[in-house]
Amino acid sequence: MPLRDYRTDAALLEQRRARPQITPRIAGAAAIAGGLILMGLVLSLRGESATVRTDPDTLCPTSRPVSVVTVILLDVSDRFSEPQRLQIQNQLARLRDSMPRFALVEVYTVDRIGRRVTEPVFHVCNPGTGADLNRIYQNPELARKKWNRFAERLAGDIDQQISQPAMGSSPIFEAIQATALRTFSNQAYDGLPKRLILISDLLQNVPGRLDMYREVPNFRSFRRTPYFTRVRADLRGVAVSIYYLARPEVGTQGRRHLGFWDAYFRSQGVVAIAAEGVFGDR
DSSP states (O other), X not given: XXXXXXXXXXXXXXXXXXXXXXXXXXXXXXXXXXXXXXXXXXXXXXXXHHOOOBOTTTOOXXXXXXXXXXXXXXXXXXXOOHHHHHHHHHHHHHHHHHOOTTOXXXXXXXXXXXSSOOOOXXXXXXXXXXXXXXXXXXXXXXXXXXXXXXXXXXXXXXXXXXXXXXXXXXXXXXXXXXXXXXXXXXXXXXXXXEEEEEEEOOOOEETTTEXXXXXXXXXXXXXXXXXXXXHOOOOTTEEEEEEEEOOTTOTTOSHHHHHHHHHHHHHTTOSEEEEEEEOOOO
């Protein structure tokens, strides 16, 4: 049996003692740091996936469809009294606050008869208030600023429109048709919930065609006229809400008048219709 070289063993032992030792405290700190880095990476990825890119002007999403389509049609052919203006502002504020994130809002007006189909005067999406966003990996404060901008723009535009001077005609059929052609029939909105908010006294008045200030025709008879064929609209799948502006001095308003419009909208394919009176005229 060969003799062991104890000097060699002693040198190896000394080298092992000189090597740095990893203590449990250092190992624990490294594990915590690694966990924090991993958590930060996960939160960053979650934040990126939850962020929806939007158009800076319209606030509408650029990589996904809008959630719902809401069209507000303002009949500004006759002026609004102050009580009516306040009622409309309150109702539209409730509507605005109930809209889901990325709901598209468009505002049309009952305009003068012209060669062009009426276009919306407002086209903006609700960016959401930020109340449902996570403070850790999202930015609810920025979302709230965007929503405030949206709310101010919508309120300002509606106030401007309902303050316009009265006009000599009221082509309501034509304006409804415009909303159907330009918005509700748009392929980009196929399959989405759609709603028409009509704020009007429903007194259609187009010289040479129909004047509801004088009389309200029987809808079955009106449906057989060339004028109806000219102004009919495809409103299939659209829910309609009417804010019926009362004109006490006009004798043709009332139950029979509303019945005409109920038949008109149902013949255009709406899925639901509701009406609410707006009083306080002059």
